[in-house]
Amino acid sequence: MIVAEGLRKVYRSGDVEHEALRGVDLRIEAGEYVAIVGPSGSGKSTLMHILGCLDRPTAGRYRLEGIEVTELSDAELARLRNRRIGFVFQSFNLLARHTALENVELPLLYGRRTARDTRRRALAALEAVGLADRAQHGPQQLSGGERQRVAVARALVIEPAIVLADEPTGNLDTRTGAQIMALFERLNATGTTVVLVTHDREIAARARRVVAVRDGRIESDTPAASRPAAVGTEAARSRCGGSSRWRCAACGRTSCDRCSPCWG
Ligand SMILES: Nc1ncnc2c1ncn2[C@@H]1O[C@H](COP(=O)(O)OP(=O)(O)OP(=O)(O)O)[C@@H](O)[C@H]1O
Numbered sequence: 001m002i003v004a005e006g007l008r009k010v011y012r013s014g015d016v017e018h019e020a021l022r023g024v025d026l027r028i029e030a031g032e033y034v035a036i037v038g039p040s041g042s043g044k045s046t047l048m049h050i051l052g053c054l055d056r057p058t059a060g061r062y063r064l065e066g067i068e069v070t071e072l073s074d075a076e077l078a079r080l081r082n083r084r085i086g087f088v089f090q091s092f093n094l095l096a097r098h099t100a101l102e103n104v105e106l107p108l109l110y111g112r113r114t115a116r117d118t119r120r121r122a123l124a125a126l127e128a129v130g131l132a133d134r135a136q137h138g139p140q141q142l143s144g145g146e147r148q149r150v151a152v153a154r155a156l157v158i159e160p161a162i163v164l165a166d167e168p169t170g171n172l173d174t175r176t177g178a179q180i181m182a183l184f185e186r187l188n189a190t191g192t193t194v195v196l197v198t199h200d201r202e203i204a205a206r207a208r209r210v211v212a213v214r215d216g217r218i219e220s221d222t223p224a225a226s227r228p229a230a231v232g233t234e235a236a237r238s239r240c241g242g243s244s245r246w247r248c249a250a251c252g253r254t255s256c257d258r259c260s261p262c263w264g
């Protein structure tokens with residue numbers, strides 16, 4: 001699904017050149033769950049932006065679902081991105097003056113859908129992340145975790161083939177981060193390809209494959225020893241052993257953020 005060969009990216013500011021990617025080869029099959037790790041400045045976000053068609057490489061080839069992305073015009077690139085890719089950023093990137101619902105509707109506005117269908121899909125996406133009752137709230141009326149869940153809903157609303165997330169839990173506390181991760185795991189369990197950048201070892205360990213980037217190159221690419229079972233399944237429950245239990249502040253239910261997150 002993703003085939004990148006010899007990706008290079010050079011940033012120029014004035015006379016200064018910086019080679020952020022120095023020849024990256026990466027192949028990701030449909031349905032994979034990949035964590036990208038590496039030190040700050042190693043090129044992770046640069047790589048994600050290229051994979052997400054938000055930016056172009058300076059050199060190299062990138063094929064997404066058989067399409068040679070590097071040969072597309074800007075308009076074609078934007079169309080491909082809007083149809084196939086959901087992107088989640090560390091800083092949420094929600095529009096401040098719009099409600100949660102309007103933020104989630106945004107990616108649908110590029111297509112030819114009726115206003116009613118757009119609203120229905122956006123509401124369904126908000127419901128999927130447990131935020132249907134916050135639809136009319138603005139981002140400033142939401143907690144960090146809720147904002148990120150809106151951002152995830154915005155990524156999901158187009159039913160993307162691939163979800164790319166750049167440090168999606170970087171601004172969240174551990175428990176809220178675990179809820180966001182549970183969302184990605186559920187998504188992956190239904191066949192969506194998930195690629196995420198993380199600094200968190202525990203999060204990386206839950207992926208099926210860990211790609212380590214250093215100085216603009218892939219340093220290692222290793223399959224995880226044993227992938228945790230999909231969230232919400234009996235296998236996950238028995239494997240977790242209740243090690244990360246917590247009580248939901250809203251509904252009082254005891255839940256486990258590894259196997260059955262409670263949205264309260
Ligand atoms: N627009 C830009 N112009 C110039 N240099 C840039 C630009 N964006 C990134 N860089 C540089 O490219 C290198 C890789 O940046 P990148 O954002 O990909 O790193 P990263 O691995 O995501 O780091 P972090 O973990 O801190 O987010 C860094 O040295 C950075 O300073």
Ligand SMILES: [Mg+2]
Nearest residue numbers: 044045046166
């Ligand atoms: Mg980054």
